[in-house]
Amino acid sequence: MVKIKVRFYTKGSFVKDPTLRYEGGDLFAVQGIDSDKWFYFEATDHLEEKVRNFDLASINLWWMHDDGTLAEDIKPFKDDRDARKMSKFAIDNKVFVFVFEIYAEPKASSLDLQSLIGKGKNVVGADKGQSSKALVVDDAPEESSEESDYETDDSDEDSTDESVKDVHFYDSEEERALDNDCPYEAESESDGGGRRNTLKFNHEETMTENFSFVKGMEFSSLQQFKEAVHKHNVLLMRDVKIVKNDAYRCRVVCKKKEECNYLLLCSRVRTTTTFRVKTSKEKHDCGKRFNSKSAKAAWVATVIVDKLKNNPKMKLNEIVAEVRTRFSIDIPTGRAFKARQIARRIVEGDASKQYSLLWSYSAELRRVSPGNTCKLEIDRPDPMLQHRFGRDPNDQYLPLAFVVVETESKDSWSWFMTLLLEDIGERRWCFISDQQKGLINVFEEMLPGTEHRFCVRHLYANFKKKFGGGTLLRDLMMGAAKATYYEAWEDKMEQIKQEKKAAYDWLIAIPTKQWCKHAFPFYSRCDVIMNNLSESFNATILLQRDKPIITMIEWIRKYLMERFATLREKG
Numbered sequence: 139m140v141k142i143k144v145r146f147y148t149k150g151s152f153v154k155d156p157t158l159r160y161e162g163g164d165l166f167a168v169q170g171i172d173s174d175k176w177f178y179f180e181a182t183d184h185l186e187e188k189v190r191n192f193d194l195a196s197i198n199l200w201w202m203h204d205d206g207t208l209a210e211d212i213k214p215f216k217d218d219r220d221a222r223k224m225s226k227f228a229i230d231n232k233v234f235v236f237v238f239e240i241y242a243e244p245k246a247s248s249l250d251l252q253s254l255i256g257k258g259k260n261v262v263g264a265d266k267g268q269s270s271k272a273l274v275v276d277d278a279p280e281e282s283s284e285e286s287d288y289e290t291d292d293s294d295e296d297s298t299d300e301s302v303k304d305v306h307f308y309d310s311e312e313e314r315a316l317d318n319d320c321p322y323e324a325e326s327e328s329d330g331g332g333r334r335n336t337l338k339f340n341h342e343e344t345m346t347e348n349f350s351f352v353k354g355m356e357f358s359s360l361q362q363f364k365e366a367v368h369k370h371n372v373l374l375m376r377d378v379k380i381v382k383n384d385a386y387r388c389r390v391v392c393k394k395k396e397e398c399n400y401l402l403l404c405s406r407v408r409t410t411t412t413f414r415v416k417t418s419k420e421k422h423d424c425g426k427r428f429n430s431k432s433a434k435a436a437w438v439a440t441v442i443v444d445k446l447k448n449n450p451k452m453k454l455n456e457i458v459a460e461v462r463t464r465f466s467i468d469i470p471t472g473r474a475f476k477a478r479q480i481a482r483r484i485v486e487g488d489a490s491k492q493y494s495l496l497w498s499y500s501a502e503l504r505r506v507s508p509g510n511t512c513k514l515e516i517d518r519p520d521p522m523l524q525h526r527f528g529r530d531p532n533d534q535y536l537p538l539a540f541v542v543v544e545t546e547s548k549d550s551w552s553w554f555m556t557l558l559l560e561d562i563g564e565r566r567w568c569f570i571s572d573q574q575k576g577l578i579n580v581f582e583e584m585l586p587g588t589e590h591r592f593c594v595r596h597l598y599a600n601f602k603k604k605f606g607g608g609t610l611l612r613d614l615m616m617g618a619a620k621a622t623y624y625e626a627w628e629d630k631m632e633q634i635k636q637e638k639k640a641a642y643d644w645l646i647a648i649p650t651k652q653w654c655k656h657a658f659p660f661y662s663r664c665d666v667i668m669n670n671l672s673e674s675f676n677a678t679i680l681l682q683r684d685k686p687i688i689t690m691i692e693w694i695r696k697y698l699m700e701r702f703a704t705l706r707e708k709g
């Protein structure tokens with residue numbers, strides 16, 4: 139598994155003149171994705187969350203690794219198969235953090251990208267850097283090709299830094315008066331010629347030393363702005379303070395303001411809830427301070443909280459290392475300890491808050507999806523996830539129900555089975571399970587009339603553990619399971635007996651009606667002996683098990699809904 143970072147390019151479109159490039163639009167990035175958790179709907183979820191009025195139906199998605207050239211390396215991104223190609227690409231290239239770029243292209247676009255792909259190799263002067271990296275944030279396409287339109291006053295080497303190289307920010311205005319008493323932005327700012335395109339601060343992107351609070355950058359709240367400033371200055375190893383701070387604006391200066399002209403001013407855009415950087419003089423004149431006091435425990439907690447969600451047992455030295463790698467700061471172990479306490483409270487707070495919301499959540503589910511069943515009995519957290527699948531006669535699987543229980547026991551199984559049968563009605567159902575202990579008892583005691591089979595794959599796994607593998611025994615056992623008449627079954631069993639008496643004794647002790655095709659009752663008209671679907675579903679939802687309860691259920695619900703929709707389209 140490798141970590142993937144994905145940059146999403148949206149609201150722009152491809153142009154070819156003469157090289158292929160993506161022009162206009164916005165950019166945001168998501169990082170820290172595990173390559174084995176990368177799915178198509180993961181990508182579209184991010185797009186829907188981040189891009190206003192995003193409409194998946196009207197766009198095509200494309201992907202490319204960030205070292206690629208658009209004309210040569212861009213590929214369609216349509217489904218999970220493409221997502222797997224990306225994961226495989228990242229794994230094959232054995233880099234710790236792999237960066238992909240995803241481009242959203244309006245379907246209505248006049249450019250037939252499909253026909254252009256691969257032809258880029260012949261384009262004279264196809265400039266790799268240019269074609270893949272130049273994202274012009276500018277509303278006025280006619281002017282956008284002139285280099286002089288872009289800010290050029292920053293001639294330091296670090297103008298090529300990672301975080302800002304993707305964006306050339308159009309800004310020709312003079313700096314506004316530093317201490318403007320009007321709490322709102324003057325309206326004239328957005329009038330006039332080349333209207334400045336908005337550059338939204340992306341809080342998902344990791345703050346780096348090279349981050350730039352460009353004038354005009356937008357924040358969704360002052361709190362978000364302050365946090366970003368704080369994180370940034372921790373990286374810069376400077377201490378800053380907020381000198382003017384009300385509901386509409388905030389002014390940040392360096393703590394050594396006698397010798398340093400650092401200044402950021404952020405204020406609310408009139409009649410909106412957006413805050414915009416008005417003044418930015420973000421280079422410190424003062425020197426670095428080591429062991430920055432700013433890296434306080436609460437801040438460290440916000441840095442590690444996501445990691446802690448996936449790894450509640452995160453060790454103190456891992457926390458110290460995490461802060462060191464990401465921010466080049468050494469924090470004392472004591473602070474790591476305090477930070478972990480704070481972060482745990484944040485994580486657990488999330489989790490228990492969701493438990494208290496479960497009743498209203500289930501009420502809402504019943505309201506929006508009549509005909510579905512949602513039953514609730516809240517006991518204690520730390521749930522396990524179980525599910526059942528239905529199979530229709532056309533060999534199509536469809537998820538029937540899933541349940542979250544405190545532990546896999548006879549109690550929880552009988553609770554679930556009772557509710558399930560209540561819901562689907564008493565009929566001659568045939569259940570296939572993977573030999574869970576609790577479930578076997580439930581079937582024997584509570585539901586004697588219900589047919590219950592073992593998944594032969596699981597049965598074999600247990601068989602193999604006891605008697606060892608080897609193709610001979612495996613084929614004989616599978617053969618016995620699949621045999622459609624008694625004599626064929628008897629023949630295979632006899633051979634197993636010759637081969638390994640103990641294995642024979644073990645198998646013969648299991649009622650044949652639970653694992654042998656020849657002994658299945660006639661009425662169920664179902665000759666399935668394996669539940670493969672459960673396995674793949676398991677693998678998918680396994681990734682969600684650690685999430686707070688509503689987050690997890692919502693994810694599964696959406697995943698199933700989208701699966702239905704996709705299958706319906708194909709069918």
Ligand SMILES: [Zn+2]
Pocket residue numbers: 376392393394398399400422423424425
């Ligand atoms: Zn300073």
